[in-house]
Amino acid sequence: xxxxxxxxxxxxxxxxxxxxxxxxxxxxxxxxxxxxxxxxxxxxxxxxxxxxxxxxxxxxxxxxxxxxxxxxxxxxxxxxxxxxxxxxxxxxxxxxxxxxxxxxxxxxxxxxxxxxxxxxxxxxxxxxxxxxxxxxxxxxxxxxxxxxxxxxxxxxxxxxxxxxxxxxxxxxxxxxxxxxxxxxxxxxxxxxxxxxxxxxxxxxxxxxxxxxxxxxxxxxxxxxxxxxxxxxxxxxxxxxxxxxxxxxxxxxxxxxxxxxxxxxxxxxxxxxxxxxxxxxxxxxxxxxxxxxxxxxxxxxxxxxxxxxxxxxxxxxxxxxxxxxxxxxxxxxxxxxxxxxxxxxxxxxxxxxxxxxxxxxxxxxxxxxxxxxxxxxxxxxxxxxxxxxxxxxxxxxxxxxxxxxxxxxxxxxxxxxxxxxxxxxxxxxxxxxxxxxxxxxxxxxxxxxxxxxxxxxxxxxxxx
Numbered sequence: 001x002x003x004x005x006x007x008x009x010x011x012x013x014x015x016x017x018x019x020x021x022x023x024x025x026x027x028x029x030x031x032x033x034x035x036x037x038x039x040x041x042x043x044x045x046x047x048x049x050x051x052x053x054x055x056x057x058x059x060x061x062x063x064x065x066x067x068x069x070x071x072x073x074x075x076x077x078x079x080x081x082x083x084x085x086x087x088x089x090x091x092x093x094x095x096x097x098x099x100x101x102x103x104x105x106x107x108x109x110x111x112x113x114x115x116x117x118x119x120x121x122x123x124x125x126x127x128x129x130x131x132x133x134x135x136x137x138x139x140x141x142x143x144x145x146x147x148x149x150x151x152x153x154x155x156x157x158x159x160x161x162x163x164x165x166x167x168x169x170x171x172x173x174x175x176x177x178x179x180x181x182x183x184x185x186x187x188x189x190x191x192x193x194x195x196x197x198x199x200x201x202x203x204x205x206x207x208x209x210x211x212x213x214x215x216x217x218x219x220x221x222x223x224x225x226x227x228x229x230x231x232x233x234x235x236x237x238x239x240x241x242x243x244x245x246x247x248x249x250x251x252x253x254x255x256x257x258x259x260x261x262x263x264x265x266x267x268x269x270x271x272x273x274x275x276x277x278x279x280x281x282x283x284x285x286x287x288x289x290x291x292x293x294x295x296x297x298x299x300x301x302x303x304x305x306x307x308x309x310x311x312x313x314x315x316x317x318x319x320x321x322x323x324x325x326x327x328x329x330x331x332x333x334x335x336x337x338x339x340x341x342x343x344x345x346x347x348x349x350x351x352x353x354x355x356x357x358x359x360x361x362x363x364x365x366x367x368x369x370x371x372x373x374x375x376x377x378x379x380x381x382x383x384x385x386x387x388x389x390x391x392x393x394x395x396x397x398x399x400x401x402x403x404x405x406x407x408x409x410x411x412x413x414x415x416x417x418x419x420x421x422x423x424x425x426x427x428x429x430x431x432x433x434x435x436x437x438x439x440x441x442x443x444x445x446x447x448x449x450x451x452x453x454x455x456x457x458x459x460x461x462x463x
Contacts, residue, residue, distance in 0.1 A: 073160035075099040081416040088173035095139040098155045106155040147171050215288045217256040221245040221263045223296035224312045237296035238265035240402035244294045247406045254459040271311045278332040289338035299346030307367050334376040341379045345399045377449040385445040404433035411460040421458040
C-alpha cells in the first residue's frame with residue numbers, strides 16, 4: 001500500500017517586528033571662533049595732481065539801467081517857437097516844458113544863446129498835466145542878437161542835468177546898423193563924426209511849411225448825443241464828430257496829400273459799426289500815414305474796472321454785450337502801421353443815468369497810461385485828468401475839449417506863425433483853452449509814447 005505522505009501544512013510567516021530606533025541625541029556642532037585676523041591696512045595713494053580748470057565767467061550782458069523816478073533827470077522840451085523860426089525882435093518869447101517823473105520841481109533852469117549863458121524874464125508859468133509826469137510849462141523872454149542864433153535850455157534837479165533842448169532862430173528884423181566911415185575934413189569944416197544910418201525894417205510874413213503835402217490822413221470821428229436810450233442823451237457829441245472831421249478835411253493839400261474821413265454819429269455809431277470802422281482803419285493806414293480818431297460821448301467803468309464806450313444802441317441792462325471795451329479799441333489801434341493820435345472826449349461817466357451836461361467823473365489815468373505805453377505807442381489826448389468832468393458848453397456849442405482840438409488844428413496852436421502845428425504845441429494850446437473855457441474846472445491830459453518825437457500834425461493855410 002503506497003504510503004501517502006501529506007505535504008506539511010504551510011507555516012504562517014512570523015511577523016518581524018522592527019523596534020523603532022532609539023532616539024539619538026543630536027551631537028552639538030561646536031564652531032570654534034575664528035582666529036582674529038589682523039586688518040589689512042588699505043593704502044590710498046594720493047590723487048595725482050590735477051591742473052585746476054580755469055572758471056571762465058562770461059561778462060554780464062549789458063543791461064539798460066533801470067530808471068526809477070528818483071534817479072531820472074528832468075527832460076526839457078521847447079514848445080515854441082519851432083527850430084528854424086524867423087524872429088524880428090531881439091526880445092523873443094520862448095515856451096518850454098520841464099518833465100520830471102519824480103514830481104520834483106527843477107532846482108535850476110539855464111538859458112544859453114550861442115552857448116553863452118544869458119538872463120531871462122519869466123512871463124508866464126502854468127502847470128500842464130501829463131499822465132504819470134509832472135510838467136511845468138513856462139514862457140520866458142530871452143534877448144537874442146540881431147543875427148541868426150541858437151538858443152538852448154537846460155534844467156537840473158537832485159537827479160542830474162537834462163539834455164539841452166535846442167532851437168535855431170533866423171533873424172529877419174533890422175540888420176545891425178553899420179557906421180558911416182569918417183569923412184575927411186573939408187577946409188573950414190569940422191570933422192564929421194561917424195553915425196548910425198537908419199535901416200528900413202523888413203516886413204516878415206508867416207513862413208510856409210518847409211515840406212509839400214505828404215502822406216495821407218485817415219480820420220475816424222465817432223460821436224453819440226441822441227442815444228437809443230433817451231436817459232443817456234447828451235447835447236453835442238455828434239456835432240463834435242462832424243466838426244472834427246471838417247477841420248481834418250481842410251488839411252488835404254496842406255499837410256497831407258489826401259484826407260479820408262469816416263464819420264459815425266448817433267444811430268450810425270452802433271456797436272457793430274464802431275467795431276467795423278476800427279477794422280477799416282487797420283487795413284488802410286500805411287507806415288507814412290497818420291490816423292486820427294475822435295471818440296465823443298459816454299464812457300464808463302464796469303464793475304470789473306474795465307473802461308467801456310457807450311455806442312448808440314447800448315443797453316445798460318446788458319452792457320457787457322452792447323458796449324465797446326476800450327481794451328479792444330486799444331488792441332485795434334495798436335495794429336495800425338502809421339502814427340496814431342486818439343482824442344477822447346468821454347472821460348468818464350460813472351453813472352450813465354446822471355443828469356447834467358457832462359460826460360463823466362472817473363479817473364482816466366490808467367487808461368491813458370496803457371494806450372501810450374511802448375507796447376501800444378498811441379498818442380492820447382484826453383478831455384480831463386484824474387476824476388474831473390468833461391464838460392459841454394452851450395456858448396461854443398461843443399464839448400469844450402473838442403472845441404479846443406478843432407481850433408488848435410485850424411491854426412490857433414501855431415501862435416508864432418511858423419505855418420506848422422506840432423503835436424506838443426497842440427497839447428499846450430488845448431490845455432490853455434480848456435482851462436480858460438471852464439475857468440480851471442477841467443484840465444486835459446495828453447502824453448506821447450517814449451518812441452514818438454514832436455511831429456507836425458497840421459499845417460496852417462496862408463491868407
